[in-house]
């Protein structure tokens with residue numbers, strides 16, 4: 432598996448996406464070792480390949496834009512990746 436593939440086009444610069452828990456810049460790649468029973472694989476991970484920290488609502492794998500309102504940003508990503 433390669434992590435050098437181009438990330439899906441979300442219309443958002445990945446450099447501006449951070450983990451909602453630790454504020455680390457995220458990688459546009461699924462986390463390593465995501466258990467299948469946990470459901471849909473997140474689109475993003477920490478740069479070391481681990482799952483993003485849960486956000487304030489306890490959701491995993493949802494990055495936030497560093498300088499934007501998290502909810503509106505997440506909705507924008509969802510509509511972008513749904514195409």
Ligand SMILES: [Zn+2]
Pocket residue numbers: 450451452453454455477482483484
């Ligand atoms: Zn984190």
